[in-house]
Amino acid sequence: MNSWMQQHPATVLGLVLWAIGLLWLMPGRKSGASRTPRTGVLIAVAGLLSFFAGCGKSNSDLASEVMFWVFATGALGGGVLMISSRNPVYGALWFAIATLCTCGLFMLQSAPFLAAATIIVYAGAVIVTFLFVIMLAQQSGAAGYDQRSQQVWPASLGAFVFLGSMAMVLQSDPPRYERVEIVAAETPAEQPGTMVALDPTKPVIAPQPPAIPNFLSRADSKAPVGSMKGLGRSLFGDYLFAVELAGTLLLVASIGAIAIAPRREEGAL
Amino acid sequence: MSVPFGPEEIRILLVAAGLFVLGAIGFVTRRNLILLVLSAELMLHGVSLSLVTFGKIHQNSEGQAFTIFVLTVAACEAGLALSLVLSLYRKSHSLDIRLWSELRESDVNPPDQGESLPAAVSTSAYDGIPKLTPAGVAPVGTAGHP
Incomplete structure (x- = not known):
């Protein structure tokens, strides 16, 4: 200090x-x-x-x-x-x-x-x-x-x-925060032309999507940070359920506000 | 891909922390119900600014998406707080929060005993308002222990 x-x-x-x-x-x-x-x-x-x-x-x-x-x-x-x-x-x-x-x-x-x-x-x-x-x-x-x-x-x-x-x-020196290196996680590419024999005793596992959390929120050259397109992709792609929940929250809050506010027959301010 | 995290971002984060701190001071010190709610909104501004800056540092839109949710919750909070303030004002005809100091738990001292408290609202004003139930268990041997 x-x-x-x-x-x-x-x-x-x-x-x-x-x-x-x-x-x-x-x-x-x-x-x-x-x-x-x-x-x-x-x-x-x-x-x-x-x-x-x-x-x-x-x-x-x-x-x-x-x-x-x-x-x-x-x-x-x-x-x-x-x-x-x-x-x-x-x-x-x-x-x-x-x-x-x-x-x-x-x-x-x-x-x-x-x-x-x-x-x-x-x-x-x-x-x-x-x-x-x-x-x-x-x-x-x-x-x-x-x-x-x-x-x-x-x-x-x-x-x-x-x-x-x-x-x-x-402002600490050396900084206590870490620089975050954003590395695109890549799926191991299958070698082209190789055939994989299916084992009939094992269940077939569908190929998993690449392990990038919230992949629609990442900025790229088409949708840079802060653009309407990038924000819309993030909101309605990664956070679609949260958007629906936010709408529900607004509805509940408006109902609650109407319920709490004084009635007209209770007397005005 | 290196992440830009330089003095520009640090000072924006410090401004955000300052906004939060100012809102906290206002929330604790002021006695007007409306100013209390506005101070809470100032704290939310600080948090939003931090989130946007974090999103810029990480080069993705998540910070701004979260800020939109913060905005949503702030709008809900403002509406609810307004109706609560109106409901309280109709009973006490004042925006002073000290009038409602009886809402505290019964074993907590009244605020700022050195100053003469304003006359609290009449007890009939508390009708229909839920009371806090006493929390915890009284120690054995005290009067409150069953």
């Missing part, structure tokens, strides 16, 4: 600054009006930038580099401001920012379909309905319980120690 801290001072500094900024911004036990949020935002953003700078130099080109910095800072900064916002409406809007930036990171990781699907599901459905509920429930603005938070210090300490340990594992 000491060597990691010496080799990556920017990461450690970033984590500490980020935690300080978050603790500064969190709604306090008292009203917290004495702390200006701008200072906390500056500390947290400085911590975030230092944290990313500690991740090492990358070899990508300038455009994707700029996009990574913008989206990563937006996602994590939006997350910080979401969990520390005193008004839940602003919290939901910061969550929308974090979602959009996460979708940008999806695009960088060659997942354009997922980015679009996530934006549609979250921005189009989740955030809008939650904003409806907030505005319906808190018509007089932020309530008193939004000005307080509970167990901030233990939660932040544990969470940032967890994050630091993950950074330590990911």
Whole structure:
């Protein structure tokens, strides 16, 4: 751990600054009006930038580099401001920012379909309905319980120690992860032209398919990673039963939501 | 075939871990029911980003396929959580989670004893809500032992 801290001072500094900024911004036990949020935002953003700078130099080109910095800072900064916002409406809007930036990171990781699907599901459905509920429930603005938070210090300490340990594992030198060599498993090819005598006493065993797990999910030149074709082959080839199960799950969840939600005759909100 | 696993992937994984951690902090510390659900969704974003990155590292579509299932479950969870929140709000007319601290097990201390708790909802609000049965067996010789 000491060597990691010496080799990556920017990461450690970033984590500490980020935690300080978050603790500064969190709604306090008292009203917290004495702390200006701008200072906390500056500390947290400085911590975030230092944290990313500690991740090492990358070899990508300038455009994707700029996009990574913008989206990563937006996602994590939006997350910080979401969990520390005193008004839940602003919290939901910061969550929308974090979602959009996460979708940008999806695009960088060659997942354009997922980015679009996530934006549609979250921005189009989740955030809008939650904003409806907030505005319906808190018509007089932020309530008193939004000005307080509970167990901030233990939660932040544990969470940032967890994050630091993950950074330590990911940045360890020599790396503790193993490079996975993807080797196409090949079936032993039958020698052409040889005849195999069938033994009538033994049952005839059908030739087994090649032992490649989830073979439709592998990327090739026709269906590269992230393309609609490759994703569709994976979903409706390897994971067809799981797709059917997911549809069943959606049906059950919608029935359950209708059953739990208040009836009209029980009185409106 | 070598697998690209460089600083780019490492920092994306760290961003994903950061999103997860922020969602966890928000889930533990905030008291608004809606913000609790949104924090859980933030944690799911972190997990999805990790899965997509793993899929890119391994050069297959499995990570993205799993992420679609995560998205499905997140949508189900959001719908169920919304109806639960509405059902709780109709009984307490507040989104404060502290009002429902009586839902804990009976032998657990109330949260954050230093602060004065808000008046809990009336006991009639708990009608029709399933209670947790006391778990485990009381040691021999104590009052709870049969």
